[in-house]
Amino acid sequence: MERVSYAEAVRRGLAEEMRRDPLVWALGEDLSRAHGSTSSTQYCGLIDEFGPKRVVDTPISESTIMGAAVGAALAGTRPVAELRNVDFGLCAIDELVNQAAKIRYMFGGQARVPLVTRQGLGLKRSLGSQHTQSNEVWFVHTPGLVVVAPATPGDGRGLLKASIRCDDPVVFLEHKELWATEGDVDFSDDGIVPLGRARTVTSGTDLTLVVWSRMAIVAEHAATQLSALGVSAEVIDLRTLWPWDREAVFRSVRKTGRLLVAQESVLVGGFANEVAAEVSERLHNTLVAPVRRLGAPRIPMPYSPPLEDECRIECRHVVEAALSLVQNDRSRKETT
Amino acid sequence: MGNENTASASIGRALALFRTMCLIREFEERCAEEKARGTVPGLVHQSTGQEAVPTGICAHLRREDYLFSNHRGHGHAIAKGADPAAMMKEIFGRQGGTCGGKGGSMHIADFSVGMLGANGILADGLTMAVGAAQAVSLKGENRLVCCFVGDGTTNRGPFFEALNWAQVFRLPVLFACEDNTYASTTRTDEVFAGPGVVARVASFGIEAASVDGNDLGAVDAAAGRLIAQIRSGGGPRFLHARTYRIRGHISSDPLNYRRAGETETHMATEPIARYQKWLIENGASETDCSAIRAEARALIERAVAESMAAPFPDTNTAWTDVQDIGGPQWNG
Numbered sequence: 211m212e213r214v215s216y217a218e219a220v221r222r223g224l225a226e227e228m229r230r231d232p233l234v235w236a237l238g239e240d241l242s243r244a245h246g247s248t249s250s251t252q253y254c255g256l257i258d259e260f261g262p263k264r265v266v267d268t269p270i271s272e273s274t275i276m277g278a279a280v281g282a283a284l285a286g287t288r289p290v291a292e293l294r295n296v297d298f299g300l301c302a303i304d305e306l307v308n309q310a311a312k313i314r315y316m317f318g319g320q321a322r323v324p325l326v327t328r329q330g331l332g333l334k335r336s337l338g339s340q341h342t343q344s345n346e347v348w349f350v351h352t353p354g355l356v357v358v359a360p361a362t363p364g365d366g367r368g369l370l371k372a373s374i375r376c377d378d379p380v381v382f383l384e385h386k387e388l389w390a391t392e393g394d395v396d397f398s399d400d401g402i403v404p405l406g407r408a409r410t411v412t413s414g415t416d417l418t419l420v421v422w423s424r425m426a427i428v429a430e431h432a433a434t435q436l437s438a439l440g441v442s443a444e445v446i447d448l449r450t451l452w453p454w455d456r457e458a459v460f461r462s463v464r465k466t467g468r469l470l471v472a473q474e475s476v477l478v479g480g481f482a483n484e485v486a487a488e489v490s491e492r493l494h495n496t497l498v499a500p501v502r503r504l505g506a507p508r509i510p511m512p513y514s515p516p517l518e519d520e521c522r523i524e525c526r527h528v529v530e531a532a533l534s535l536v537q538n539d540r541s542r543k544e545t546t
Numbered sequence: 547m548g549n550e551n552t553a554s555a556s557i558g559r560a561l562a563l564f565r566t567m568c569l570i571r572e573f574e575e576r577c578a579e580e581k582a583r584g585t586v587p588g589l590v591h592q593s594t595g596q597e598a599v600p601t602g603i604c605a606h607l608r609r610e611d612y613l614f615s616n617h618r619g620h621g622h623a624i625a626k627g628a629d630p631a632a633m634m635k636e637i638f639g640r641q642g643g644t645c646g647g648k649g650g651s652m653h654i655a656d657f658s659v660g661m662l663g664a665n666g667i668l669a670d671g672l673t674m675a676v677g678a679a680q681a682v683s684l685k686g687e688n689r690l691v692c693c694f695v696g697d698g699t700t701n702r703g704p705f706f707e708a709l710n711w712a713q714v715f716r717l718p719v720l721f722a723c724e725d726n727t728y729a730s731t732t733r734t735d736e737v738f739a740g741p742g743v744v745a746r747v748a749s750f751g752i753e754a755a756s757v758d759g760n761d762l763g764a765v766d767a768a769a770g771r772l773i774a775q776i777r778s779g780g781g782p783r784f785l786h787a788r789t790y791r792i793r794g795h796i797s798s799d800p801l802n803y804r805r806a807g808e809t810e811t812h813m814a815t816e817p818i819a820r821y822q823k824w825l826i827e828n829g830a831s832e833t834d835c836s837a838i839r840a841e842a843r844a845l846i847e848r849a850v851a852e853s854m855a856a857p858f859p860d861t862n863t864a865w866t867d868v869q870d871i872g873g874p875q876w877n878g
């Protein structure tokens with residue numbers, strides 16, 4: 211085991227895949243020169259090992275970063291298209307949604323588009339409306355895409371590797387606040403984390419708390435606080451949003467009878483709704499309380515810290531919602 | 547372009563331009579200091595060393611003219627007449643900020659002076675600028691639209707679309723390219739094909755000028771000429787101003803991708819000392835110049851003090867101005 215940051219874990223994960231498969235390459239703005247200065251360190255040093263044909267510093271041309279990745283995937287390579295922020299990724303959404311996601315199907319299965327696009331997600335502090343979005347659900351809504359949002363260094367590495375090996379286009383979402391977080395990673399094995407498989411963060415019996423990306427860290431803290439209050443929460447980190455691990459969630463809800471889904475993104479139309487709806491439809495007999503969801507208000511993210519705090523889902527919100535859920539019991543009989 | 551260097555304007559006007567540059571410099575340097583001290587919450591993109599570009603251009607803009615800016619936009623806003631104290635409050639995220647604390651450094655806007663917004667997304671200002679110009683022509687107004695764009699951003703598709711569009715519809719737009727050599731950590735010339743941005747612009751049939759952007763006299767003269775042509779119905783024009791980003795991409799950038807001595811070399815050509823020299827050679831006194839510098843410093847110092855003393859916005863304001871119907875639902 212080695213203690214490393216998330217950024218270092220994904221950096222090494224990419225390097226391992228590039229060593230394993232000479233057709234894996236990365237493209238994006240400032241890839242080789244950003245030595246932990248203005249952007250994060252996920253590509254640090256890769257150019258020295260793999261050279262400028264496989265670590266490509268591109269012009270500021272988002273449409274072409276994504277379009278080129280689609281073309282290069284069709285032509286038999288495995289590109290990793292770095293877009294830095296989902297907000298900048300919006301400048302390349304057309305190539306991703308209209309091309310990458312649909313080509314295999316439209317062309318009757320003649321081709322695959324094995325690209326990975328890496329995009330930074332979410333809030334740090336005071337980055338304003340155009341550098342903070344969490345639009346993961348847009349991708350989930352698009353047939354053809356796989357959507358991954360890992361929370362820990364080990365999952366970051368293992369899922370990045372699985373994403374690169376995946377023949378479908380994968381949107382790999384890295385929460386910007388996670389890059390500096392640390393965790394233990396075993397680099398002696400290949401560490402692949404299968405796509406579509408959730409992780410049980412903490413086991414519990416009173417309620418199921420479903421989360422992904424940075425919210426998994428928040429939920430873990432919430433579970434600790436809840437346990438001090440006598441509430442046993444089972445935290446499930448989905449890790450992959452499409453396909454999501456329904457079985458893991460159902461299994462847990464069958465045990466706890468209660469579901470809380472917490473997300474950083476805007477609640478309206480968010481992915482929490484998908485989880486809540488599936489559980490409500492399929493497990494209504496099992497639920498002893500109405501499903502709860504937490505998410506941001508439908509507000510573009512403001513800059514000033516106290517305004518931004520109005521829009522953040524914090525540990526205390528998760529704890530409050532969980533408490534209200536366990537206090538708000540209906541009997542199983544009433545539900546059925 | 548050489549003879550445009552000899553600005554013939556009166557010394558009073560020249561001192562006013564000098565003052566604008568000093569205000570921008572002080573503003574940028576103090577912002578970065580405050581960011582380093584932790585009093586500014588968000589990112590700060592400084593335009594230190596680039597002051598002559600917005601100063602020389604905005605000297606020819608009227609209050610009613612529109613300006614679209616980018617992420618490195620403090621200088622643009624100050625030159626267009628935005629209040630530095632309100633801008634500083636915005637960057638501190640306080641009440642009284644240009645956007646009530648909702649925007650921050652990357653989204654400063656002051657519609658009362660025609661400053662229609664800094665921008666966090668590269669090149670988006672360009673396409674909005676041509677649209678604003680189209681509205682001006684639709685309404686039969688007498689306004690010009692100016693849009694600043696960085697060198698790196700000229701590789702984005704919307705740049706080409708906006709240029710073509712502006713020329714097709716003969717719109718009153720000045721595209722002002724602030725070529726500060728870098729796009730974050732990348733030297734733009736390493737990812738830029740062809741002989742330069744002016745050649746690209748020329749291929750659309752748009753008349754362009756390329757000037758030493760650290761020479762205020764040169765920027766002033768070229769901007770004056772191009773803007774006069776636009777005002778007389780000549781269609782869009784392009785001003786390429788060659789300058790240098792003395793500071794990092796953002797204020798915390800350690801600049802470890804630069805060659806040794808590079809920054810120092812460029813310090814020697816920074817616009818403020820250069821213009822001061824010119825002023826003194828042309829009749830201003832050393833004392834005039836120092837007084838202007840001191841006044842700018844005091845003004846920005848006051849802006850910082852006021853910003854620190856200003857309260858944070860009422861949290862209720864987070865919920866306002868989202869949209870007219872279907873307001874911001876909370877999490878149920």
Ligand SMILES: Cc1ncc(C[n+]2csc(CCOP(=O)(O)OP(=O)(O)O)c2C)c(N)n1
Pocket residue numbers: 239270272298301617618666667668669695696697698699700726728729730734791
């Ligand atoms: C569409 C988009 N892509 C990438 C970024 C990230 N980014 C912000 S500034 C910048 C460099 C811009 O360089 P340039 O246009 O030369 O302007 P300068 O920063 O030098 O003023 C980059 C890549 C962004 N904000 N928007």
Ligand SMILES: [Mg+2]
Pocket residue numbers: 696697698724725726727728729730
């Ligand atoms: Mg630049």
